[in-house]
Amino acid sequence: MLQRVLLWLTAFLLATVAATTVHAQDADLSITKTDGVTTAVPGGSVTYTITASNAGPSNAPGATVADTFPAVLTGTWTCVGAGGGTCTAAGSGNINDSVNLPAGGSVTYTVSATINGSATGTLTNTATVTSAVNDPVPANNSATDSDTLTPQADLSITKTDG
Template sequence: MATRAAGGIGLILALAGHAAASEVTIKNDSLTDFGNAAIVWGFVEGEMAGSWLTSPCDGDLVAVQIFWRSPAGTTGDVIGDSITLYREGTFPNPGAVAQTIGGPVLQDNALNEWRYLDDQNTLPLVVPVTSGETIVVAFAFGEAPQPGVDPSVVRDTDGNTSGRNAIYANLGGGNFQWIDSAAAGVAGDWVIRAVVDCQAMPTDADVSVAMTASAEAYVAGDVLQYTIVVANAGPAPSPNTSLVDVFPAVYENATWTCTGTGGAICPSGSTGNIIGSASLPSGSQLTFVADGVVAAGTAATLSNSMTAVVNAPVSDPTPANNTATLDLAPSIDDAIFADGFDGAAIGLKPVRARVAR
């Protein structure tokens, strides 16, 4: 295995073109414009420098970038062997090959970028990735760079991040193996990056509330049960949904349970009013079952409401269905006696039963 020599130099990042608004550059290195970096030599033909990069989102990896520099910064273009993108394996060994760019041309003193697999720019680089997924981007040398003269790959100067930088090294006799670059004396992170086009995420969450009761009319002094369903029709999740149901004062000793489906997370609590925050993925719902006793002597309409408020980072396109209100009248018998409808109240005379002789 060759010794990895490095030469320090101040670098200016030069990259033609501009990334789209939804694109995110993923990297391990800390190099910025006019920052200090080191050119790393010691590679032989077929060896590779690889960065382990983690996607911040669901989307497509659409470009790779490599800083390429000589001490003079003015040498001609160099054709590398390849750039290979691997799925994550077990560091330092990458997993399956996801895509390969053959014969990349590298310009001296530039952050070179590739968005196509071919020289004619007809086959775009597209590798689907998910949030939190790691992709390994590895550059293979077509020939050994001459130390102190030729351009080569570059590293930053503030330390080698553990588990993020690797070398496919010739250990002798054509025995190539992946090793941690720190074990080869590389004291920084490769300036090897990737660009991920993060898919546009929906921002609307249609949350609705529905309510039913165990009876069409209440009976004072008896138990009354409410069933309340809070659902999210999407398309976006509503991770911070405020729920408020302040039960009527005459709905006494209220207790409730909550059941979530589709990944929905209930608010905390089980007694008294329902007040809290819930998480509602798209297509999920919460079902509340509340039990309480309507206070004896209650005669007015019993009104109960549940409201769900969709908070940032999403909004609700149809807020009209975010509140459900249920009005219950007293039962017929309760209403009659509440109005004083009995014999004495309206002057009815008792009827004497006639007994047949």
């Protein structure tokens, strides 16, 4: 009798543990960023398109899209969600936005930025997406766009015989 009770108790406990085991959620987030050019002019402007997506299988509520602009950029942005993705509609300066990315959803930011006229070298800008949900492929959670800055002179001359 005791053996039967122990067998039943063991089976019950194993079934209870199996029924209450929490399965980890995975959400394959990714982000892309481009301005569509490889060179930019100091004093001019650039327009970046940043898209954060969730390939699933789980939802990623409360994910964060972030982009800290280099000091030579001053910008404003807008955002539109697709496939159930939601984000803040617009802002200015750096992006640090809490977004909801359901499986199959995305958010797309359009950044309009002015480049400081004294900027030199390479304009490099990185955007990232992060979440508390486990991401099995974290290598695609950041994207960088780089442009060679090519200063251009706007010269003119006038001559009069006075």
